[in-house]
Amino acid sequence: MSARDLAAELAAEFVAALWTRATGTGVDPHEYRRVTDGLGSVADCGPAFARTGHGYLQRARDAGSSRSAGECLLMAARWFHLATLAPYPEANRAATEADHALGGALALLEPGARRVSGEGFTGWLRGPGDARGTVVVVPGLDSAKEEFLDLASALLARGLAVFAMDGPGQGVLAATTTLRPEYEQVVGRVVDALGVDRIGLVGLSLGGYFAARTAALEPRVVAAATVSGPFRLDWDELPAPVREIMATRAGGPDAAREFAGQVDLAALAPRIAAPLLVVDGERDVIPGVTNGEPLARLAPHGSYLSVPHGDHLLGNARPDWLPRVADRMAQALTGAGG
Incomplete structure (x- = not known):
């Protein structure tokens, strides 16, 4: 050839x-x-x-x-x-x-959409000013607030306000910041800036780790969902392209290795007091990545949705998970079904 x-x-x-x-x-x-x-x-x-x-x-x-x-x-x-x-x-x-x-x-x-920015975050707050609940959407390793517009639309359709954000090393902030594991500190500043006393949290891909960690450590999270989020990462087994992206976003190979070593929810999962929905696609198999079943099992109020034909981020299976995530957020935040 x-x-x-x-x-x-x-x-x-x-x-x-x-x-x-x-x-x-x-x-x-x-x-x-x-x-x-x-x-x-x-x-x-x-x-x-x-x-x-x-x-x-x-x-x-x-x-x-x-x-x-x-x-x-x-x-x-x-x-x-x-x-x-x-x-x-x-x-x-x-x-x-x-x-x-x-x-x-x-x-x-x-x-009426409002740009909200602070230390380590920026994004758009959308939805009615009198919404009965607010959901923060957290992107992953190389995703950004622009990737999950359909999820935002589903949440907005249920009467919720939505803050779709970029955090450290993500989206428009990737040029000036680097990934950090202590994402709960960033979300805490987001909640302060939004002026609400409780939020739902949806994290996608690596954002699933950020969301689960935040749900364990930030008491204002009253409902959470992860989509294709890792339970644990093993740097040595990760595919080379994933390591390269992580090195770019974390500030170099050494920083990326250190970051990956901290992605482990075993100790934090039992501390998640909020209802937690963990979504995985069974075709999402990446070496070095442990998917979310242990997270759902260890979280006190965890439930697990595994979609047999779903791949990473389940873009090929949106009807199988997206309405359920949106309904769960609406029910937890407003007491109403989807």
Whole structure:
């Protein structure tokens, strides 16, 4: 096989691996195929995704100050975020563009949305001012607030307020901060800034660890859910691409190894007093990652939802878990069913 053919084959494998995550983010599957068809190398993916995002920015400009413009900006945010998931030298710029596009979209579609920032966090508070409950959505290793718009929509539809955030080393903050295990301190500052006395918490991927840890240590968490969150990490067994991403986000290989060594919920799980729903996909098998079943078993009020066909983040199985997570949050925070 020639070097050119090998590069194209690796690109096709990368595109296929990202498929359910991309469609779970909310991009059109047919457009994803058009954008990625025939890419010559993995290095071409980031620029292709960013170009698509810029295309949606142009559509938004052409649409003026309209709902259509806001919808185009939301789609631009998704595509710019996808660019950050590829090995792309301009990833930090793409994260900034995703952040700006989301802000522009909410200005048009939800004028009441409010940007809230503080030490180690930034994000958007959405939903009614008199909402009976607030849910904080926590992203993971390379995810960001722009990735989980469908989850936010499901929570908003149930009358909840939603704060979708970037924390240290995440999203738009990745260029200036690094991952830290003490995420409960960040969420504590979020709760203070939001001015509420209790929250629900949903963490996705590595955000599941952050959410579970926070639920154990922050008493204002009254309900929590994790989606594809790790119970424990073993640095030596993690795949090289995961170690590389973690090194980038944590500030170097040594810092990443130290961070991974602290991802272990065995001692904290029994301290989670709030109801906890742990969601896993049975096809989510990553060397060095222990999935969430032990967390659900050790938490006093834990329950476990394992989706047989679900992959990482269960982008291929949203109907099997997303409504249940949203309903659980609504019931815990408002006393009402979904």
